[in-house]
Amino acid sequence: xxxxxxxTDSAERCQHVRDDLDESIWSYNLRQESLAIEMVTRLVNxxxxxxxxASSELYxxxxxxxxxxxxxxxxxxxxxxxxxxxxxxxxxxxxCSLKVDGLSVLYRGQADKVRERLRSHLxxxxxxxxxxxxxxxxxxxCLKLDEVKGxxxxxxxxEMPFSQARWAVIVLPMSKSASQMRxxxxxxxxxxxxxxxxxxxRKQIPHAVKVALHRQKESYEALKLLSEKIFTKVSxxxxxxxxxxx
Numbered sequence: 001x002x003x004x005x006x007x008t009d010s011a012e013r014c015q016h017v018r019d020d021l022d023e024s025i026w027s028y029n030l031r032q033e034s035l036a037i038e039m040v041t042r043l044v045n046x047x048x049x050x051x052x053x054a055s056s057e058l059y060x061x062x063x064x065x066x067x068x069x070x071x072x073x074x075x076x077x078x079x080x081x082x083x084x085x086x087x088x089x090x091x092x093x094x095x096c097s098l099k100v101d102g103l104s105v106l107y108r109g110q111a112d113k114v115r116e117r118l119r120s121h122l123x124x125x126x127x128x129x130x131x132x133x134x135x136x137x138x139x140x141x142c143l144k145l146d147e148v149k150g151x152x153x154x155x156x157x158x159e160m161p162f163s164q165a166r167w168a169v170i171v172l173p174m175s176k177s178a179s180q181m182r183x184x185x186x187x188x189x190x191x192x193x194x195x196x197x198x199x200x201x202r203k204q205i206p207h208a209v210k211v212a213l214h215r216q217k218e219s220y221e222a223l224k225l226l227s228e229k230i231f232t233k234v235s236x237x238x239x240x241x242x243x244x245x246x
Contacts, residue, residue, distance in 0.1 A: 036184060037212045040205075043188030044213065051192075052081060052170045054101050061100070064122060064157055064167040073115040079172040079185040080114055082107040082121060082143065082198075086165035089146035094197035103168055107143055107198040108189055110182035114171055122167065124154030143198055 054061040062072050083103035088094070096105045111117035119127040121143035131138040142154035157167045174182055187205040191213050 033206070033208050036206060036209050039181070040184050040188050040191070040209050040213065043185055044191055047188055047192040052098065052100060052172070054168075054170075058172065060171045060173065062169050062171070064169060066158070067123065067126065070115060070119050070123060073118055073169065074171045074173055075113060075115045076173070076175055077110075077112050077177050077182070078114045078174045079110045079182050079189075080108070080118060081105050081170040081196075082109075082118070083168045083170065084165050086145070086162060086167075088197055089148075090197055091147065092197060095194040096196040098193040100170065101168065103166060105193070105196045106145070107196050108186060109199065110174075110179065110186060112179070118169055120154060122155060122157050122169075125156050125159075127154070141201075144200075145198060 050056060050058050052059050060074060062069060064070070081098075081100075083100055083105050085103055086106070088106060094104060094106070096108075098105050107121070109117065109121075116127075117139060119130075120139040124142055128138050140152065142152070144151060144153035145155060155162050157163065157165075172185065174185070186199075187209065190199075190205070
């Protein structure tokens with residue numbers, strides 16, 4: 001009898017622990033989701049108030065004209081944009097609306113080592129040679145501007161046909177940031193300007209964050225429409241009142 005009672009008590013304790021664990025997981029996920037929505041909303045506001053440009057003090061604009069240009073880039077953590085007047089050989093259109101100094105944004109990304117990552121994208125041949133000399137594995141999933149099968153990505157801006165185009169990068173320094181935080185910057189950028197044509201990573205913006213941004217945009221558009229209606233109504237009333245006085 002005592003053995004059965006102890007067994008029952010043990011089962012109940014385990015169930016309570018299980019329930020507490022499930023509640024903790026649910027609470028943690030909810031807080032993470034809420035934090036992500038808050039952060040992406042702030043980042044959207046950042047891009048809307050201060051969009052990337054060649055002259056902004058928030059960002060670092062660098063023209064890529066030679067191998068030495070890469071030495072000017074931020075070595076540490078950050079978010080970056082690759083810009084060019086080169087036309088990618090993709091069937092899909094570039095929906096990113098941002099243009100800087102006449103250049104379109106072809107790719108946006110983030111990295112712990114921005115300079116090295118950009119070299120893997122834009123100076124791939126020398127980058128791979130450098131990694132081989134150091135007996136290190138090179139970064140994969142590099143910039144791909146065509147649909148050719150077997151092309152693993154990575155271009156060389158000083159070789160044809162890319163050397164005929166202009167190239168530049170914009171970097172948003174983000175020291176001490178985690179990759180998860182920088183991914184939120186990518187989501188915010190895509191929301192404001194549209195995803196660049198060559199940015200095709202598998203990981204997508206969480207559904208909850210996407211829905212929240214959509215609702216905020218709808219609220220903004222509704223408020224803007226209401227303001228325009230009020231302004232029109234007030235203007236009409238003022239015009240009518242002025243006509244009567246005349």
